[in-house]
Amino acid sequence: MRVPSPSLAETVENVAPPRMNRRQAAKVRTRLKVLDAARALFAERGYDAATIRDIAKGAGMSTGAVFANFQDKAELFETVFSEEMEGLLNDMRTGAAGVEGRVTDRLTAALTAGYHRSLGHLPLMQAMIARSWFQPEDADQRSRAFVGPLVLWIQDLLQAAVGEGELRQDIDQTLLPRMIWDTFISNFRYAAYDGWGVEELTPHVRQQLDLILSSQMARQ
Amino acid sequence: MRVPSPSLAETVENVAPPRMNRRQAAKVRTRLKVLDAARALFAERGYDAATIRDIAKGAGMSTGAVFANFQDKAELFETVFSEEMEGLLNDMRTGAAGVEGRVTDRLTAALTAGYHRSLGHLPLMQAMIARSWFQPEDADQRSRAFVGPLVLWIQDLLQAAVGEGELRQDIDQTLLPRMIWDTFISNFRYAAYDGWGVEELTPHVRQQLDLILSSQMARQ
Numbered sequence: 001m002r003v004p005s006p007s008l009a010e011t012v013e014n015v016a017p018p019r020m021n022r023r024q025a026a027k028v029r030t031r032l033k034v035l036d037a038a039r040a041l042f043a044e045r046g047y048d049a050a051t052i053r054d055i056a057k058g059a060g061m062s063t064g065a066v067f068a069n070f071q072d073k074a075e076l077f078e079t080v081f082s083e084e085m086e087g088l089l090n091d092m093r094t095g096a097a098g099v100e101g102r103v104t105d106r107l108t109a110a111l112t113a114g115y116h117r118s119l120g121h122l123p124l125m126q127a128m129i130a131r132s133w134f135q136p137e138d139a140d141q142r143s144r145a146f147v148g149p150l151v152l153w154i155q156d157l158l159q160a161a162v163g164e165g166e167l168r169q170d171i172d173q174t175l176l177p178r179m180i181w182d183t184f185i186s187n188f189r190y191a192a193y194d195g196w197g198v199e200e201l202t203p204h205v206r207q208q209l210d211l212i213l214s215s216q217m218a219r220q
Numbered sequence: 221m222r223v224p225s226p227s228l229a230e231t232v233e234n235v236a237p238p239r240m241n242r243r244q245a246a247k248v249r250t251r252l253k254v255l256d257a258a259r260a261l262f263a264e265r266g267y268d269a270a271t272i273r274d275i276a277k278g279a280g281m282s283t284g285a286v287f288a289n290f291q292d293k294a295e296l297f298e299t300v301f302s303e304e305m306e307g308l309l310n311d312m313r314t315g316a317a318g319v320e321g322r323v324t325d326r327l328t329a330a331l332t333a334g335y336h337r338s339l340g341h342l343p344l345m346q347a348m349i350a351r352s353w354f355q356p357e358d359a360d361q362r363s364r365a366f367v368g369p370l371v372l373w374i375q376d377l378l379q380a381a382v383g384e385g386e387l388r389q390d391i392d393q394t395l396l397p398r399m400i401w402d403t404f405i406s407n408f409r410y411a412a413y414d415g416w417g418v419e420e421l422t423p424h425v426r427q428q429l430d431l432i433l434s435s436q437m438a439r440q
Binding site: 049127133183185189193 | 352360392395
């Protein structure tokens with residue numbers, strides 16, 4: 001069967017990284033520098049106490065240069081937040097991939113990978129959780145778009161375990177994934193204030209998953 | 221058997237409210253006014269964005285008058301926080317009192333009473349939870365003294381159910397009460413951003429308690 005070759009233009013558009021001129025490349029570098037400075041300042045002071053002025057200072061540029069890239073502090077924060085959630089999802093996927101065994105094994109591996117990632121910048125994670133509890137309605141609406149895929153991914157993992165006959169057919173597909181996500185997040189408190197590392201968090205979250213899911217197993 | 225009567229001095233000391241002169245009474249009124257203004261401003265802006273200056277303004281007094289009663293914003297916040305936790309504990313106790321039935325019934329009644337109380341000032345509750353995620357180590361240490369009794373109370377309730385043969389002897393007495401407390405707190409998110417009232421929160425938390433505790437029942 002003959003597959004038509006893509007045109008050169010199509011190839012470039014679909015495969016090659018976008019070609020940037022110097023000005024565009026400089027803009028990308030500026031954006032990355034601003035995001036680095038923002039991450040550092042949010043982690044140090046939290047959302048409210050961080051100012052665009054100090055973020056600009058941290059990035060070694062003017063506030064004007066920051067505003068050329070981000071509309072306001074909220075947009076800057078949401079960019080940092082969305083990148084963190086994307087990274088978490090990737091790491092959880094990687095953590096669960098290739099783990100055979102029961103659904104609690106796969107979930108424990110995924111959440112452990114998440115802890116591995118986020119403990120590396122725990123104060124930023126704390127600042128993000130704190131902000132999630134006290135933000136305007138519209139900011140919450142936007143942040144759901146970033147957290148949603150993670151909860152959906154947990155839901156898919158549970159659904160697969162239903163398909164394999166491991167979990168009951170009638171599990172609550174809304175409550176369970178949210179409860180597991182909330183549990184995952186709650187545990188950061190032990191990392192923040194009790195100095196727990198992954199070694200303590202992993203058996204803890206496994207025990208929590210066992211509690212939550214043991215009555216939901218199809219065969220006990 | 222003859223019980224010795226307490227002396228008049230003992231009676232006054234133990235039972236009667238302390239007698240205050242006018243100056244002391246004024247000081248108490250000032251303190252209450254400052255706390256009211258602080259609660260309102262923390263609820264409106266969150267901890268970081270609330271200033272002593274605006275709290276003083278809200279209370280209709282000078283910042284000096286505020287500082288005569290509270291060392292700093294952190295002390296003001298902790299006073300508000302400790303009063304909220306005390307109130308929650310009282311309401312949970314009252315909620316559970318007289319509920320016969322299973323341990324999940326008693327816990328659901330207690331947590332429902334807690335929701336009843338705190339939904340009345342939900343933004344303040346959100347500000348307190350947000351602050352709990354991003355505060356200095358020493359502030360966290362102090363806040364544990366206020367949250368501790370609530371977690372202990374849940375632990376006692378579970379322990380009683382162990383004593384009555386309802387829960388297994390080998391339940392995890394550290395993990396379970398904390399997990400129930402964290403679950404209680406996490407659910408405020410639905411109140412804050414999905415408009416849930418007690419009618420939605422009560423069946424939700426009951427379902428969560430059933431999940432957490434069903435494998436911990438002595439007789440299934």
